[in-house]
Amino acid sequence: MIGEFELIRKLIEGWKPARDVSIGPGDDSSAIVADKKRLLLQSTDLLLENVHFCKGWGTPYQLGWKALAVNLSDIAAMGGTPSHTHLNLAVPPSWSETEIIELMSGFKAMADRYGVSLLGGDLSSSPDLLVVSVFVNGNALESRVIRRDGAKPGDIIWVSGLLGSAAAGLELLKNNIVTDPQSELLNPFLMPQPEIELGTICAQNGSVNTLIDISDGLAGDLGHILEASNTGAKLIREDIPLAEDNPAYADLPDFDRFEFALRGGEDYRLLGCTPRSKFDRLNISVKNQLGRALYAIGEIESETGLRLISQEGGVEEIKAVSHDHFKRFDL
Amino acid sequence: MIGEFELIRKLIEGWKPARDVSIGPGDDSSAIVADKKRLLLQSTDLLLENVHFCKGWGTPYQLGWKALAVNLSDIAAMGGTPSHTHLNLAVPPSWSETEIIELMSGFKAMADRYGVSLLGGDLSSSPDLLVVSVFVNGNALESRVIRRDGAKPGDIIWVSGLLGSAAAGLELLKNNIVTDPQSELLNPFLMPQPEIELGTICAQNGSVNTLIDISDGLAGDLGHILEASNTGAKLIREDIPLAEDNPAYADLPDFDRFEFALRGGEDYRLLGCTPRSKFDRLNISVKNQLGRALYAIGEIESETGLRLISQEGGVEEIKAVSHDHFKRFDL
Numbered sequence: 135m136i137g138e139f140e141l142i143r144k145l146i147e148g149w150k151p152a153r154d155v156s157i158g159p160g161d162d163s164s165a166i167v168a169d170k171k172r173l174l175l176q177s178t179d180l181l182l183e184n185v186h187f188c189k190g191w192g193t194p195y196q197l198g199w200k201a202l203a204v205n206l207s208d209i210a211a212m213g214g215t216p217s218h219t220h221l222n223l224a225v226p227p228s229w230s231e232t233e234i235i236e237l238m239s240g241f242k243a244m245a246d247r248y249g250v251s252l253l254g255g256d257l258s259s260s261p262d263l264l265v266v267s268v269f270v271n272g273n274a275l276e277s278r279v280i281r282r283d284g285a286k287p288g289d290i291i292w293v294s295g296l297l298g299s300a301a302a303g304l305e306l307l308k309n310n311i312v313t314d315p316q317s318e319l320l321n322p323f324l325m326p327q328p329e330i331e332l333g334t335i336c337a338q339n340g341s342v343n344t345l346i347d348i349s350d351g352l353a354g355d356l357g358h359i360l361e362a363s364n365t366g367a368k369l370i371r372e373d374i375p376l377a378e379d380n381p382a383y384a385d386l387p388d389f390d391r392f393e394f395a396l397r398g399g400e401d402y403r404l405l406g407c408t409p410r411s412k413f414d415r416l417n418i419s420v421k422n423q424l425g426r427a428l429y430a431i432g433e434i435e436s437e438t439g440l441r442l443i444s445q446e447g448g449v450e451e452i453k454a455v456s457h458d459h460f461k462r463f464d465l
Numbered sequence: 466m467i468g469e470f471e472l473i474r475k476l477i478e479g480w481k482p483a484r485d486v487s488i489g490p491g492d493d494s495s496a497i498v499a500d501k502k503r504l505l506l507q508s509t510d511l512l513l514e515n516v517h518f519c520k521g522w523g524t525p526y527q528l529g530w531k532a533l534a535v536n537l538s539d540i541a542a543m544g545g546t547p548s549h550t551h552l553n554l555a556v557p558p559s560w561s562e563t564e565i566i567e568l569m570s571g572f573k574a575m576a577d578r579y580g581v582s583l584l585g586g587d588l589s590s591s592p593d594l595l596v597v598s599v600f601v602n603g604n605a606l607e608s609r610v611i612r613r614d615g616a617k618p619g620d621i622i623w624v625s626g627l628l629g630s631a632a633a634g635l636e637l638l639k640n641n642i643v644t645d646p647q648s649e650l651l652n653p654f655l656m657p658q659p660e661i662e663l664g665t666i667c668a669q670n671g672s673v674n675t676l677i678d679i680s681d682g683l684a685g686d687l688g689h690i691l692e693a694s695n696t697g698a699k700l701i702r703e704d705i706p707l708a709e710d711n712p713a714y715a716d717l718p719d720f721d722r723f724e725f726a727l728r729g730g731e732d733y734r735l736l737g738c739t740p741r742s743k744f745d746r747l748n749i750s751v752k753n754q755l756g757r758a759l760y761a762i763g764e765i766e767s768e769t770g771l772r773l774i775s776q777e778g779g780v781e782e783i784k785a786v787s788h789d790h791f792k793r794f795d796l
Contacts, residue, residue, distance in 0.1 A: 141562055142588060145569045152548065152582040164584035166549065166602070169500055176584060178600055180553040184592050217483065218497065222511040222598055231472055238476045251483040253495035253507060257473060261515050267553055267598035269509055271497070 160362070161282050162211035162346060163272065173279055175272040177208035183226075183263040191307045192315040192324035194233040198240030199325050201266045204349065206248060207328040207402045209272035211347040213280040213337030216330065218253045219245060222267040224260035237266075248330055280336060280406075284343040285363035289407035289434040292417075294332055295426075297352055298391060299323075299377035301398020311385045319382055326402040331424060333404065339419055341412035350456040351399045353440065357454025359407065360440065369432035371444040397456045407434055491693070492613050493542035493677060494603065504610055506603040508539035514557075514594040522638045523646040523655035525564040529571030530656050532597045535680065537579060538659040538733045540603035542678040544611040544668030547661065549584045550576060553598040555591035568597075579661055611667060611737075615674035616694035620738035620765040623748075625663055626757075628683055629722060630654075630708035632729020642716045650713055657733040662755060664735065670750055672743035681787040682730045684771065688785025690738065691771065699772040699780075700763035728787045738765055 151158045156173055157165035163177035181187060181201050192200075202219060209216045221241065225234055245252065250270070303323030306312040312319050329347070336342040344363060346355045352374070360367055376391045383389045406428075408416050417428050435441075440454040482489045487504055488496035494508035512518060512532050523531075533550060540547045552572065556565055576583065581601070634654030637643040643650050660678070667673040675694060677686045683705070691698055707722045714720045737759075739747050748759050766772075771785040 141565065144566050145588070146583060149573065149576075149583040152580065155549070155582055155584065159583060159585045161585075164549075164551070166584070168505075174499075174505070176549075176551065176600075176602075178551045178553055178585065178598075179587055180555055180589065180596065180598055182555045182589065182591055182596065185555065185590055218486070218495075218507075220495070220507065220509045220600065222509055224511055224513045224516065224596070234472065235475050242480065245480075249483065251486055252477060252480040252490060253486065253497070254490045254492075254509065256510055257476070258511065258513065259516055260513055261594065263592065263594070265511065265513065265555070265596055265598075267509075267511055267596075269507075269551065269600045271507075 156276065157281065162208040163214070165212070165279060167276065168273065171276055173274050173276050175209055175212050175214040175274055176270065177205055178267065178269040179205050180265065180267040182265055189228065192320065194236040195240035196315060196324040197266070198237035199244045201268050202241050202244040203326050203328045204402065205268045205270040206244070206250070206330060207326065207347040207349065209270060210329045210333035211345050211404060212272070212274055213278055213333045213345060214272035214274035215334065216248050216250050216270055216272040218251050218271040220253050220269040221255035222265070223255070224258050224265035226260040226262050226264055228262070229264050274337060278337040278340070280342050280345040282344055282346055282359055283362035285359050285365050285407040285434045286343055286409070287365060287434050287436040288410055289343055290410050290413045290430050291356065291367060291369070291405070291407055291432040291434060292413070292428040292430050293348070293352065293375065293403050293405050294329055294428055295401070295403040296375045296377050297348065297401050297403065298394035298398050300326065300400035301394045302377055302383060302386070302389070304400065305386050305389065306382060309386060312382055319380060323400060326400065328402060329404045332420065335420055335423055336406060339416050341408050341416045343407045343409065345404055345406045348401045348403050348405050349399055351397045352405065353396050353452065353454050354456030355405055356440065359405070360438070360454060366435045366438040366440065367432055368435055368441040368443050371442055373429065373431045375429045399456055487607065488612065493539040494545070496543070496610060498607065499604065502607055504605050504607050506540055506543050506545045506605055507601065508536055509598065509600040510536050511596065511598040513596055520559065523651065525568040526571035527646060527655040528597070529568035530575045532599050533572050533575040534657045534659050535733065536599045536601040537575070537661060538657065538678040538680070540601060541660045541664035542676050542735060543603070543605055544609055544664045544676060545603040545605035546665065547579050547581050547601055547603040549582050549602040551584050551600040552586035553596070554586070555589050555596035557591040557593050557595055559593070560595050605668060609668040609671070611673050611676040613675055613677055613690055614693035616690050616696050616738040616765045617674055617740070618696060618765050618767040619741055620674055621741050621744045621761050622687065622698060622700070622736070622738055622763040622765060623744070623759040623761050624679070624683065624706065624734050624736050625660055625759055626732070626734040627706045627708050628679065628732050628734065629725035629729050631657065631731035632725045633708055633714060633717070633720070635731065636717050636720065637713060640717060643713055650711060654731060657731065659733060660735045663751065666751055666754055667737060670747050672739050672747045674738045674740065676735055676737045679732045679734050679736050680730055682728045683736065684727050684783065684785050685787030686736055687771065690736070691769070691785060697766045697769040697771060698763055699766055699774050702773055702775040704760065704762045706760045730787055
């Protein structure tokens with residue numbers, strides 16, 4: 135397929151939002167006005183064998199965990215609380231009943247962590263590839279929900295964790311360098327942790343102008359914020375928190391810790407923007423409640439485009455896109 | 466896969482419903498308490514190429530139409546009103562951008578008919594088969610929603626239209642006997658009509674104890690009602706409304722109008738149960754508002770099992786299952 139974003143534009147043109155729709159296509163999740171003060175958040179992601187995962191990359195349990203985790207991450211990125219899920223499975227003969235039950239047990243472990251209940255779904259056969267389509271509900275106070283389009287010039291850009299380790303894990307799997315599903319090097323890719331608690335802190339704190347989860351990669355997801363907010367940004371090269379180095383990475387062709395942090399996807403850390411005057415207060419709150427700190431990595435600017443600044447003073451205009459190794463695009 | 470219902474039991478065991486869940490897995494749609502009086506209805510169905518449809522069976526427009534129609538049908542079967550949808554597409558190289566846009570235009574035509582708005586979804590690539598996963602929201606007054614488990618002995622069992630023509634259309638396609646997507650013989654299979662208006666009448670009328678849409682076939686879906694309601698039933702053979710005969714059917718191997726009506730799926734007519742004393746009033750209301758009548762086809766009985774009665778007085782115990790040509794099972 136070519137021109138995915140153009141295709142999506144064509145697919146969604148002409149659809150008019152209903153009166154109760156607060157957020158339609160284009161954010162991490164949609165939002166419907168549920169009552170006077172609360173929004174119903176909804177998000178969905180489809181995982182397809184040999185596109186988003188391969189059999190044998192990790193256990194079925196890890197796949198079930200991840201299928202729900204990446205959807206909950208979208209709720210986290212709105213500052214919301216997840217509540218319910220639907221699950222569609224299309225199962226080929228190559229997956230055994232035992233493997234599907236194990237997948238469901240990983241899915242349920244993720245659900246139980248956040249009190250998410252299963253509402254339904256369907257199970258059908260598939261000729262050759264496993265399809266896992268997940269749908270989640272969440273909710274947020276209308277006055278607290280955090281959209282993509284709120285970034286303001288002067289805002290500090292921050293991320294909530296090290297970047298690039300999920301993409302490195304994927305490459306280790308693809309290149310057959312690490313295959314043990316329990317390896318710590320694969321954990322960021324196989325069992326991502328949705329930042330539900332941090333999303334809630336951001337919503338309560340009130341100082342986060344915009345929030346997104348890093349599924350496509352830092353450059354690509356920051357690009358979504360910049361486009362939605364009609365702003366530009368500078369990133370400080372040395373401030374971007376890179377995945378810890380590891381001897382195993384030396385065997386990867388074209389491995390570059392910085393490039394993986396900048397453009398590799400699937401880290402599922404949160405990327406937010408906060409006015410400079412309020413950042414310290416937010417960070418103290420995060421430290422107190424989560425025992426870890428946010429990383430300030432740059433600043434929103436009124437001039438559009440994305441600039442990478444290095445400590446020696448170099449300025450490089452870079453593209454706000456990611457590797458898109460999975461070719462996934464949100465409607 | 467073997468033992469799908471046993472597998473589903475295993476997949477959903479151990480999940481506890483949250484306090485706001487009014488209807489969990491097992492009905493046409495789930496229901497969450499949205500406010501004091503209204504329920505949020507949610508349903509999802511996944512359509513997979515070469516399982517639920519084949520490329521060239523109908524146009525992409527018809528496929529898009531059907532993908533949403535079968536989901537709206539689940540909302541109709543609760544007596545609900547549909548409101549929003551999410552759409553996930555995984556697109557293989559064999560489907561062109563033009564075809565995907567045409568698919569979306571059929572999807573939107575169905576949506577526009579019922580004022581359904583698009584909230585989001587995702588688009589990814591697929592190695593070889595098209596995946597269409599649809600999610601819908603609807604709503605109903607809590608006091609009016611119609612579940613599967615309300616059938617009472619003495620209730621008249623009724624259906625809302627002719628049965629078997631969708632399954633016959635599928636066989637005509639499979640056997641390459643009729644291939645023109647505009648053929649009236651294929652229309653029931655390619656472009657089903659969800660009975661939203663009838664579902665609303667049933668909910669307002671208040672005399673419908675249970676309601677389901679016929680996706681698996683009359684025998685199978687009645688079986689779901691009987692199991693949920695812990696009752697049995699008799700069907701009057703001659704009262705079941707069969708698809709009109711057509712010379713094209715003569716070329717089908719093993720075609721039997723009655724068997725297709727009894728066990729063929731995908732008609733998407735509604736199947737309901739109403740106390741005998743209230744059936745005439747309901748039927749008059751349907752005639753006045755829709756210009757067509759319901760077909761009384763049998764009666765709920767306290768003795769479990771499903772019996773087929775013929776006018777000559779024969780009684781045959783039959784299985785309350787369908788052909789399951791699509792191997793789809795709701796969680």
